[in-house]
Amino acid sequence: MKLIATGNEAVAYAVLDASPDFIAAYPITPQTTIVEALAKFKESGKLKATYIPVESEHSALSACIGAGSMGKRTFTATSSQGLLYMAEMLHWASNARLPIVMANVNRALAPGWNLWADLSDSLSQRDAGWLQLYVSTVQEAYDTILMAYRISEDPNVLLPVMVNLEGFVLSHSAQPLETLEGCYLEPLDLPHRLDTGTPHTLGNVASPNDYFKLRRDAENAARKSAKVTRKAEKELFELTGRAYRPVMEYRCDDADVIIAAMGVFAREAEAACDILRDKGVKVGVARVRQFRPFPEFDFDGRLIVIDRDYSYGCGGILAQEIRARTGKPVYSVIAGLGGQDMTYKDFVKIVIESREEGERWWGID
């Protein structure tokens, strides 16, 4: 089906097509239209899942953990404060090896109250054991939710996946969308699901040795997920012709300067890239789509990293990851926090004014 849809609607269509058994969620701007769309699908009979509008995000994820432990396919969605309210259960879900899929609509954290795009919410949870994917278009939001199920439910992975899209600029922007209609996923077969026929216990007291081994298993699964994600990308490509990679490269081949960014910012940077190329500056854009596990990041040019997020006293989070991965100097730009508008013109200026290394808070420094 071809239609015009917002990012949030695309997520809801993808969930519909993934045909989960169980959804629990709690509204928060700018995620709300996802849960509203799902409620409508449920009301109309299109969505077969049990849909429970719980009283908090902590409960939303707990309920998914309950259903997930029974071997059911689950979904939840949140944003910002809601994601942080889930924090305890985020770790629980990954440590319990449950293939839960969640959409997080990136929004700034309070105080002051700010509803706009900022990646600090999900990036602050980067060590919670969830695989994290960041999308940049409505179509990609749809495709990635479906791939997320494929990845998380793979027997070699069994880890939850968080699909991130930026608030308003993507969640509420309308773009063309093509849906698959119908589920191409195989039924979930969770090896450790609870069953009264063969009783066992999940999550009881574990000695340091066993605990350590279980964590190592999860780590191995996270590492293996990269390969599984490549498989999921290939499968989707064969189905739709749409190609995704962990790092989406734009004119990077002969680039002297690489702008690394995530989500919508990276698309804006692509426009800047074209302008700079016309002026003879060889720029490329590397859009990091897969943040956990952090992918190979191997480019020859000088690195400019744009972060719509920060870690106080430490700098941009993507910049840290890229520094750690490449061992190269990075020119780190913090920009657009709390939804501050950034256009391709800003990105042109960033490149022109950039240095070999350093940090700059765009529009302030």
Place this chain on the structure above:
Amino acid sequence: MLRGNSACPGCQANLALRHVLRACGADTILILTPGCSAACQGIYPDTCINVPVLNTAFAAGASTAIGVAASTDSNVVVYAGDGATADIGLASLSFALEYNTDFLYICYDNEAYGNTGAQRSGTTPYGARTTTTPGGKRQHKKDIDSIVCAHQIPYMATAAAAYPDDLYRKVKKALSYKGSKFIHVLTPCPTLWGFPQEKSAYIGKLAIKTGAWVLYEKDSGKISISLWSKNILDKYLPLEDYLKAQSRFSGISDKDILELKRNMNESVKRLVQE
């Protein structure tokens, strides 16, 4: 429940769980929140519980049950402490009850945070000493039962580990209903309350005989006082007998005892009137 676990000798919380599981049968999924019952289930890969068990986070007993209940026709039973129920998990419990989730929630009440070493909880009684109320708690026991009843669920009851037949019957009855069921079990704890372990059943019975705990059930909106409490409504033993037998009340002033009695009488009066 299999023989042998790491509970303190004389632990009524684990004794009550044994009776609960006996009543529930094999077609049951048990959800545990952190607390003494979770700590005593055994160390991975061993367990003393022979039905499927799902451990979950402190505030998440009821909310986890929502997901489990949506995924099975088996009995879904939460066995959670007073802290998990009346304090940190109250919001999630409230939603699960309001939603009339098809499950049985059992709160075993040792009137403190046992697992973390005897801190106050909302259900710690007035005057009781805990490690965070070293001079005795200055607030009354939270009336979690009234809060639960305000959700108009099909079945609610109080019980006591010291009266296993009554507990067993109530669990059976609860499970015969669809929707949310809640049982609040008093489980005296030698370790936190300060009485000799062999006195566990004695203290449990004394709680009922002195009126410190009343056994009743609210079945489809109708309250009835259960046999063991009904028989003695007008001939309670002195509350002092119960208090003096536990070191958590040692040094309690006469004024505080009066205050406890006043509050107790009011609760009983309210119950009888309903």
